[in-house]
Amino acid sequence: MTEVVPSGDNTLLADAVAMRKVGRLERFLGPENYRVLVGLFKTPASIVGFALIVLFVAIAFLAPWIAPPLNPNDPYKIPRDGFSAEPRPMGSEWRVRPPDLPVWWKPIMKTDQWVHILGTSQGQYDVFYGVIWGVRTAFKTGLIVVLSTFLIGVVIGSVSAYYGGLVDNIIMRIVDVFLTLPFLLAAMILAAVLTPKIGRSLVPSILALIAFGWMSYARIIRGDILSTKERDYVMAARVIGVRDSRILFRHILPNAIFPTLVLASLAIGDVTLSFAALSFLGIGTEMGYADWGQVLSFARNWIISLDQYWYIVIWPGLTLVLFVMGWNLLGDALRDILDPRMRGKT
Amino acid sequence: MPTNNNQNGEVLVKVNNLVKYFPVRAGLFQRVVNHVKAVDDVSFFVRKGETLGLVGESGCGKTTVGRTMLRLIEPTSGAVTFEGRDVFSMKPRELKVARRDMQIIFQDPYASLDPRVPIGESVMEGLHIHRIGTPKERMDIMLETLKKVGLETYHSRRYPHEFSGGQRQRIGIARALALRPRFIICDEPVSALDVSIQSQVLNILKDLQAEFGLTYLFIAHNLSVVEHVSNRVAVMYLGKMVEMTSREELFRNPLHPYTQALMSAIPVPNPRLKRQRTILKGDVPSPLNPPKGCRFHPRCPVAIERCAHEEPPFVEVSPDHWAACHLVQ
Numbered sequence: 001m002t003e004v005v006p007s008g009d010n011t012l013l014a015d016a017v018a019m020r021k022v023g024r025l026e027r028f029l030g031p032e033n034y035r036v037l038v039g040l041f042k043t044p045a046s047i048v049g050f051a052l053i054v055l056f057v058a059i060a061f062l063a064p065w066i067a068p069p070l071n072p073n074d075p076y077k078i079p080r081d082g083f084s085a086e087p088r089p090m091g092s093e094w095r096v097r098p099p100d101l102p103v104w105w106k107p108i109m110k111t112d113q114w115v116h117i118l119g120t121s122q123g124q125y126d127v128f129y130g131v132i133w134g135v136r137t138a139f140k141t142g143l144i145v146v147l148s149t150f151l152i153g154v155v156i157g158s159v160s161a162y163y164g165g166l167v168d169n170i171i172m173r174i175v176d177v178f179l180t181l182p183f184l185l186a187a188m189i190l191a192a193v194l195t196p197k198i199g200r201s202l203v204p205s206i207l208a209l210i211a212f213g214w215m216s217y218a219r220i221i222r223g224d225i226l227s228t229k230e231r232d233y234v235m236a237a238r239v240i241g242v243r244d245s246r247i248l249f250r251h252i253l254p255n256a257i258f259p260t261l262v263l264a265s266l267a268i269g270d271v272t273l274s275f276a277a278l279s280f281l282g283i284g285t286e287m288g289y290a291d292w293g294q295v296l297s298f299a300r301n302w303i304i305s306l307d308q309y310w311y312i313v314i315w316p317g318l319t320l321v322l323f324v325m326g327w328n329l330l331g332d333a334l335r336d337i338l339d340p341r342m343r344g345k346t
Numbered sequence: 347m348p349t350n351n352n353q354n355g356e357v358l359v360k361v362n363n364l365v366k367y368f369p370v371r372a373g374l375f376q377r378v379v380n381h382v383k384a385v386d387d388v389s390f391f392v393r394k395g396e397t398l399g400l401v402g403e404s405g406c407g408k409t410t411v412g413r414t415m416l417r418l419i420e421p422t423s424g425a426v427t428f429e430g431r432d433v434f435s436m437k438p439r440e441l442k443v444a445r446r447d448m449q450i451i452f453q454d455p456y457a458s459l460d461p462r463v464p465i466g467e468s469v470m471e472g473l474h475i476h477r478i479g480t481p482k483e484r485m486d487i488m489l490e491t492l493k494k495v496g497l498e499t500y501h502s503r504r505y506p507h508e509f510s511g512g513q514r515q516r517i518g519i520a521r522a523l524a525l526r527p528r529f530i531i532c533d534e535p536v537s538a539l540d541v542s543i544q545s546q547v548l549n550i551l552k553d554l555q556a557e558f559g560l561t562y563l564f565i566a567h568n569l570s571v572v573e574h575v576s577n578r579v580a581v582m583y584l585g586k587m588v589e590m591t592s593r594e595e596l597f598r599n600p601l602h603p604y605t606q607a608l609m610s611a612i613p614v615p616n617p618r619l620k621r622q623r624t625i626l627k628g629d630v631p632s633p634l635n636p637p638k639g640c641r642f643h644p645r646c647p648v649a650i651e652r653c654a655h656e657e658p659p660f661v662e663v664s665p666d667h668w669a670a671c672h673l674v675q
Contacts, residue, residue: 169376231457231458232452232453232454232457232458233457233458233459233460233468235413235418235450235452235458236450236452236458236459236518236521237460237471238418239416239418239445239448239449239450239522240445240449240471240472240475240521240525241441241442241445241446241472241475241476242471242475243475246475250463251460251463254462255460255461255462
C-alpha cells in the first residue's frame with residue numbers, strides 16, 4: 001500500500017473543479033434571472049426573434065433616409081401620387097410631386113427616377129412609404145400602450161396586494177369585470193366614442209387599448225407580491241423597523257416584478273396587432289396616416305381582384321406578421337426558459 | 347432544587363396570558379367560521395442574560411409566540427412587557443425604537459435574506475433606518491459585526507445566493523446583531539442546517555451572548571440542542587405552556603407527563619441500554635378544536651377523570667418549577 005502524503009497545494013483540485021467567474025450582471029440579477037437572460041441569447045427561436053426586432057428598430061430609426069417624407073414636419077402622412085382609385089403596380093414611376101430621392105436609390109438603381117417600389121394602393125397612397133413609416137407607428141403605439149398598461153397594472157396590483165382584505169377584494173372584482181369584456185370590441189367602442197371628442201389621431205386607439213389592457217399585469221403582480229410579502233426577509237425588515245413603503249419598494253417589488261416585466265416585454269406584438277385591427281376598421285388615425293392597419297384597409301375594396309393587386313395587401317401584411325412574429329418568438333423562447341423543467345438544458 | 351445562579355436574576359421579558367387565534371374564513375362573504383387557537387393563554391418570563399429554550403412539536407405555537415412577542419403578528423389578547431414597558435400598547439414610533447432592543451433570527455436561512463440585496467447592505471439596513479452614525483461608521487459597524495460571526499470583509503458585497511446555508515444563517519445573526527439588541531428570539535436557528543454546521547452556529551450564538559450580554563429566547567424542537575444552549579426550558583403543547591424550569595431540573599425531574607414522554611424520546615447512543623419509553627398514542631389534536639379540560643388528556647398515559655373537564659392551571663409547584671398538571675399539584 002502506498003501512502004499518500006498531502007502536499008498542501010491544491011492545484012490538482014483547482015483544475016478539476018472548474019471555477020466559474022461570477023460576473024457583475026449575474027450578481028445583480030441573481031443566478032435564476034441571469035440564466036433566463038443568457039438563455040434568451042442562446043435559443044434559436046429567440047435569436048431569430050431578436051434579429052427581426054433589431055431589424056425593425058433599425059428601420060424605425062432610418063425611416064427618413066429609407067423613405068424621405070414630402071413634408072418633414074408631417075412625416076406620417078403617406079404621400080399620394082394623384083387621386084385615382086385604382087392601385088398601380090410595383091415599380092411604376094412617380095408622376096405627381098415625388099418626394100426627395102432617398103440616398104441609397106441612385107447608387108443601386110443608377111437612375112434619378114423615384115418609383116413606387118411596392119406599388120400604390122387605392123387613392124394612390126405609396127405602399128412602400130406606409131410600410132416603412134408604419135414601423136415607427138407600431139413601435140410608438142406598442143411602447144406607449146405597454147408602458148402605460150404595465151404601470152397602471154403594477155400600481156393597481158400592488159395596492160391590492162399591499163392593503164389586502166376588502167380593498168383587495170373590491171379591486172380584484174373590478175379586474176374580473178374588465179376581463180369579462182371582449183377586449184377588441186370594448187376597445188373599438190371606446191375608441192369610436194373618444195374619436196369625435198379628441199379628434200382623429202393615435203390617441204383614441206392608444207387610450208382604448210390602455211383602458212382594457214392593464215388587468216393581466218395587475219393580477220400577476222398581485223399574486224407575486226402576495227407570495228413575496230410572506231417571505232422571512234420581509235419580516236426581518238419589519239423587525240428592524242423599516243417603513244412599509246420602503247419594504248414595498250426595496251424588498252417586495254424588486255423580487256416580485258420579474259414575471260410581470262417578462263409579460264410586458266412580450267405584449268408589444270399583441271398590442272401592435274390590436275392597434276392595426278382598430279385602424280383597419282377605420283378607427284383612430286386620419287386618412288393617409290402611416291400605420292399598417294390603415295394601409296391594409298386600403299385593400300378592402302379590391303378583395304375580389306387581389307390576384308391582380310396582391311401587392312397592396314401582401315407587403316403591409318407581411319411586415320405586420322414579421323413584426324408580431326419577432327415578439328412572439330422571443331416570448332416562446334422566454335416561456336421555455338422560464339419553465340423550471342428546462343433548467344440546466346440551455 | 348434547581349441550582350441556577352440566574353435564579354434570582356432580573357426579569358427582562360415577561361409574557362402574560364398571551365393569546366393568538368387565527369380566524370378561519372369560509373364562504374362567499376368570508377365569514378369567520380372558526381379559530382385556529384395557535385397560542386392560548388401562555389405566560390412565561392425570560393431573565394436578563396439567560397437563554398430560555400422553548401420546545402414543543404411542530405404546530406404547537408412556538409413560532410407564533412416568538413413572532414407575536416415582536417408584534418410581527420398582532421396578538422388577540424395578553425401582554426408582553428420588555429423591561430417593564432408594554433410592547434402591545436406601543437405606538438408605531440415607540441415600537442420602532444423598541445425594536446432596536448429586540449431582534450429575531452429566522453429558521454430558514456434561504457428565505458430570510460433578500461436575494462437582491464448584497465449582504466453587507468442587509469446587515470447595515472437597520473443602522474440606516476435608525477440613523478445610527480455616519481455612513482462610514484455604519485460600514486465599520488457592519489464589517490465588525492460580520493467579523494464577529496466569522497465572515498470576511500470581502501463577503502459584504504456578495505449576494506445571498508453565493509453563500510452556504512451555515513454562512514447565511516450567520517449573516518442572519520449578524521443582521522440581528524447589528525443594532526446591538528439586548529434580546530434576540532432565535533426561531534429554530536439551526537434546524538435547517540446540517541448537523542456539522544449546527545454546533546458551529548450554536549457556539550457563535552453562545553460566544554455572542556457572553557460578549558454582548560444577550561438574552562435569548564431559543565425556540566427549537568430538538569431537545570439535545572435545547573439542552574446544549576439553555577439555562578431554562580419551557581415546554582409547549584398545542585398552544586399551551588405545560589412546564590417551565592431550569593435545564594437541570596427539567597432533564598432530571600420532568601413533572602408533566604408530556605415532558606416525560608419527550609424526554610424518553612431523546613435518542614441515547616447506547617444500543618444495550620434498556621429504557622422505560624413512554625410512547626404517546628395518536629396524533630396531536632387539531633388546534634381548531636382542542637380537547638376540553640387538559641389539552642393533553644386524550645394522549646396522556648396517566649390521565650384521570652378530572653383531566654377531561656377541568657383545565658389544569660400553570661402554577662409554580664416547587665421553587666422555579668412551573669407545571670400545568672392536576673397530578674403534580
